[in-house]
Amino acid sequence: MHDSQHNNDLIACTVAVEAATMVFALVKRVPAPFRSLADQVVRAASSVAANLSEGNGRFGRDRYNHWRIAYGSAKEVDTFLHLLSGAGVVETSQAKKAAALFDEVRAMTWRLLNPKNP
Numbered sequence: 001m002h003d004s005q006h007n008n009d010l011i012a013c014t015v016a017v018e019a020a021t022m023v024f025a026l027v028k029r030v031p032a033p034f035r036s037l038a039d040q041v042v043r044a045a046s047s048v049a050a051n052l053s054e055g056n057g058r059f060g061r062d063r064y065n066h067w068r069i070a071y072g073s074a075k076e077v078d079t080f081l082h083l084l085s086g087a088g089v090v091e092t093s094q095a096k097k098a099a100a101l102f103d104e105v106r107a108m109t110w111r112l113l114n115p116k117n118p
Helices: 011-026 032-056 060-086 092-113
Strands: none
Touching (some): 032 060, 032 092
């Protein structure tokens, strides 16, 4: 499903970029009264990919801090997608697909934050 690798093979980042791209397309034509929510979801979706990428280039606690931010931003995206979908200003099926990808990103990020000890 996620065939193009990006950012030193951090799959979570690759999926986050794919999910963010879906969100960008989804909110392109949101009506004016909901524009601020659309802007916020774009920023949050961008933050997920950016923080995963930056965290992958860091070490120690700094790395984990970026990954925690990415995890929180992915949860934020989910909330915005539910709000926009509930308001009927984005297509629900597409919002669910994007939310599912961000859920996948959260699961991968959770595993990055909580590695199993050998």
